[in-house]
Amino acid sequence: AAPAWAGGGFSLFGSYAQLSDDAESFGAGARVTFGGHNWVGDLSTTWFPTVDNVDTIGGHTDKLQVIPWDFGARYLFNTSGSFRPYVGAGGTFFYNHLNDGNIDNTFGLYGLAGFNLGRHATKFFAEVIYRYGEADVTYSHPGNPLTGKMDVGGLGINAGIIWTY
Numbered sequence: 001a002a003p004a005w006a007g008g009g010f011s012l013f014g015s016y017a018q019l020s021d022d023a024e025s026f027g028a029g030a031r032v033t034f035g036g037h038n039w040v041g042d043l044s045t046t047w048f049p050t051v052d053n054v055d056t057i058g059g060h061t062d063k064l065q066v067i068p069w070d071f072g073a074r075y076l077f078n079t080s081g082s083f084r085p086y087v088g089a090g091g092t093f094f095y096n097h098l099n100d101g102n103i104d105n106t107f108g109l110y111g112l113a114g115f116n117l118g119r120h121a122t123k124f125f126a127e128v129i130y131r132y133g134e135a136d137v138t139y140s141h142p143g144n145p146l147t148g149k150m151d152v153g154g155l156g157i158n159a160g161i162i163w164t165y
Contacts, residue, residue: 008034009164011125015046018154019066023051029158037079042088044070046158056101057137057148063099066152068092068131070110084116086127094133094152101139108133108153116162126159 011031018024029046046068054064072090089111096103114127131153139146 008032008040009162011044011160011162013125013158013160015048015156015158017046017048017129017131017156019048019051020054020056020064020150020152020154022055023064023066024154025049025051029160031162033074033162033164035073038076040074040076042070042072042074042090046070046156050097050099056098056103056150058139058146060101060139060146062101064103065097067095068110068153069095070129070131072110074112076116082117082119086114086116088112092131092133092153094131094135096135096152098137101137103138103150104136106133106135106152110153114158121164123162123164124159125162127157129156129158130154131156 013029015027025048027046027048031044033040035041050063050065053061070092074086074088076084076086092108092110094106110131112127112129117124133152137150
């Protein structure tokens with residue numbers, strides 16, 4: 001029997017993504033892939049720098065940082081070719097930070113579609129990903145705290161290199 005990591009790999013990638021309804025950023029990420037030939041599991045994280053002047057709740061603007069951790073599955077088509085399209089989905093843990101207010105870390109969902117390109121152990125990949133989550137936000141005002149919900153996530157594009165084994 002093959003080990004659980006057979007058919008897996010490691011990826012490094014650049015990313016451009018929507019972090020909330022009012023914030024977009026470039027970032028960098030890493031992914032560990034494990035599994036078989038068609039079905040694989042992924043654990044990914046993407047680091048995005050803090051974005052200034054983001055509309056949050058109740059007319060507040062703040063500095064926002066969102067770091068998503070994704071865990072899910074992908075189905076790869078065309079197991080023998082150099083062009084391997086795929087689709088996938090899973091769960092996302094959003095690590096969120098506001099400079100002036102408080103924002104909860106939250107769980108959400110993601111879906112993606114992309115492709116791997118190459119025949120050797122080192123390949124190129126590109127994908128479109130959509131993440132969705134909703135976080136509770138609080139700003140402390142003496143005697144009257146302001147609370148509300150804020151959408152985190154959105155549409156993103158990842159591209160990079162995957163090393164398979």
